Each structure stands twice: as C-alpha cells, then as structure tokens.
Amino acid sequence: MPMPGGSADDIPWDENPLAPYKKPEKSRKKPKLKSKQPPMRQTYSKSAEDAVPRPRMRPTPESNVAPSFQQSERHEILAKENVLVGIMFGSKALVQLIANPWIGPLTNKIGYTLPMFAGFVIMFLSTIMFAFGSSYGTLWFARAMQGIGSACTSTSGMGMLAQAYPDDAERGSAMGIALGGLALGVLVGPPYGGVLYQWAGKELPFILLALLALFDGSLQFLVLQPKVDRGEPEGSTIRQLAKDPYIIVAAGAITIGNLGIAMLEPSLPLWMMETWQAGSLERGAAFLPASISYLIGTNIFGPLAHKIGRWLSAFIGLVVIGFCLLSIPSATSVTGLIFPNLFMGFSIGMIDASMFPLMGYLVDLRHVGVYGSIYAIADAAFCFAFALGPFFSGPLVKSVGFPTMMYLIAIINFAYAPLMFLLRNPPPINREEDRNDTQVTNYGTEHDGKILGHDVTRMEGYQYDY
8 A cells, every 4th residue: 555655665764753663783683594504503514713512422431531430430330230140140049059958858758749849839939029029139039939949840850850760871861851951941041031121121031931830830730740759768868978979079070060151141241241332132142052052962962971971971071161161251242152152051061961860870879779869969069050150250250350260260170170080980889888877668668679779660649569
C-alpha cells in the first residue's frame, strides 16, 4: 500500500517517535553470516592463529598424560581383583578338601547312591544362589557349598565305578569316560560362562546349570533309587591308605598335573586384560582348547595307559605340561594360547586317566578292595591343586608377576616327573598283615567270594543271590 507523501524509503524513521526503538551501533549483535558452512566449524580451522583448543578430555590409559603412572595403577587394581577372584575360586576346592575325609568313610558304611544324590541336591541349591546372589559374601558361600556337593558326587561316582568294574583294563576305560564328563564341568566352564555372560548377563548361565543339576538328580532318583546299603566289608581307613608311599606318589601326580590349570583359571583372564585388553569372550575362549583336548585325552588314555604303562603316561604328561607353562607368557594374543592350552589339556587328561584307575589298582593290590576312602584321597588330591592354585596365584602374580609364576610351576612339574618311575611295578602287601590291621565284617551274606580283593562286585540298589 503506497504511503502518503512518497515511498516508504523517504520517511525519516530515525526522527519519527513511533519508529521502533533502535539500539546504538556498538551494542547491536552482529548479524549471522549466511554461509553454507556452520560457524562452529570455523573455530576448528587448521591454521594456528584461528584454532580454538578443544576441551581436555578425561585421561584414559591410552592418553599421553602420565602413561606409566596409569599403567601401574591399572596393574595394582587388577592384582587386587586377582586376589579376590582367587579366594572365590579356591573356597570350593578348600571346602571339598575338608569334606572328602568324611565323605569317603561314609560311603563305605552307607553305600554310594545316597551321598551322590545328596551331592546333586546341594549343587542345585548353590547354583540357584549364584544366579540371584549379588554380594561377595553370598557368592563365596555358594561356592563353598559347591565344595560339599562335589565331594559327595566325585567320591561316590569314582567308588561306584571302581566297584562295578573289577577288571583293571575295563576300570581304566570306564574312568576315562567319567573323567571326560569331569572335563566338561571343570574346563568348559570358562568359555561357557564367558559367552553367556557376554550376551545374556549373570543369571542365565547359572539358571541353566541349576536345571541341568535338577534333571540329573531326577535321573538318579529314578534309576539308582538312593538308599542305605550296608553290604560292603570294612575297608582300610584313610590313615592307613595315606601311609602308603605309592598312593602318596600317585596322589601327588594328580595334584601337580592339575596345578598349572588351577593357577591359570583365576590369573590368565586378568593377565589377558592387562596385556592386550581382552574382552570377556576372548577370556572365556582361551580355555576352550584345553577343555576339548582334556576330553579327548581322557577317552584315549583310559584304555591306552593300561597298555603302555600308567606310570609312563603320567611321566610324559608332566613333562609336556612343563613345556606348555613355559610358553604361555610369550603369547601376545588369544591365538598364541591355542597350542599351549591344547597340549596342556591333553596332558592333564593323560595324567588323570592314568592315576585315578591306578589308585583303585593299588587298593586291590596292597589293601582291602573297598574304594570310598581311596577315591576320597584321589579327589582330595585333585581339590588340593584347585585350592592351592587360586589362593596362591593372586599373591604370586602381585609379587613376582605372571610369567615368573608360570616358570615356577613348570619347574615343579619337571622335578616331580621322575617319581613316576616308582609306580612302574609297585609290590603287593601281605594280606595276612592286612587282616590283622583291618577287621573284616560280613553283613549276613554267606558266599565263597574273596572278601579281601576286587573279586566281590556289588552295585547299590540291586539284590545279589550268592
């Protein structure tokens, strides 16, 4: 609309009192530049004069601010965590070590089926506590409960196999298969937990394990029908068996052979985190070669060790484990751990598949053929390694470092290996002396089988007519 008296450009707006208030020139804001490039980008130009320094970020281990200090601080944090993890790992083995001297004689008196069923009930309850527990004390208590359950199941299971298979060769094959199941539990645990924890959190792995324990316990209840069976003669006591030097050497081979993997379970994942910042999937997968090769080794050397000599199988296994432990600290990635863990798991399988049947053979040869106490000693030797390993790996890593700890365990394996020659041909003990030391009781069964030997074969839950 045209304005009277001329155009809008001719009106003196500065002198008009109705004109909008106009700020002085100095107080005005500068108009925004109409540019395709946002103004913030101009502050990050490459020129030294126009560059605006970015805000300083929070320092990380990769930053250049005091890298040596941050690396040492990270090492201290992981070392403290290593001690706590070691105590958590070792509590189960320590409680199992304490419970074994009680479970072994108990199985001699009431049979094997009832303690085995009770062990799976305890394992189910402790696994549920792991799934829903959050505090360190609750998790430690659940881990300790697993020690009682494992003492019941391991001692009863091995004693039941030794009694069901009196022939030495068949016994070795059966125990090799059983130790393969032990491999799936002991050594598949880290990769199983690492993968499921990575994708589903803490609860799912333990819930699945609890369901598995419940299923296994139900099968035992239906098939074995747990009950008290007093049909066993009274066997040699644990004190009598522990005085036998050949049993001590065989039990020591089980301990030394498993000591390396027991030291690695709590310390290797933390060393991987500190060395090349490995994730939880890598830390769990590091033990996968050992678990697979242990499963293969126990099934192969169950029958094979009886043919070549169980002492020779254990000797080779201890030497190979020593070389594997020497090579682990030189690994720079998870692929560098494949072959050392592969051969170490296979060698542990050689030792366990040789020494567990040999313990039963030594009882048949030198003592009374009742197997609860001897497999309590064998399981205690196994647990002794997994109690020493976690409890001492943390302080050793903190004091001497991970590589030095591996070298020390390797030297122990090399030093113990020559003792296997003592098991080449163990002499029998005079049975007349054994009768004077051990009272043999016949619980109402009159038969002409040999009481003091492995000729009497009984399985709980079955009726025998002599």
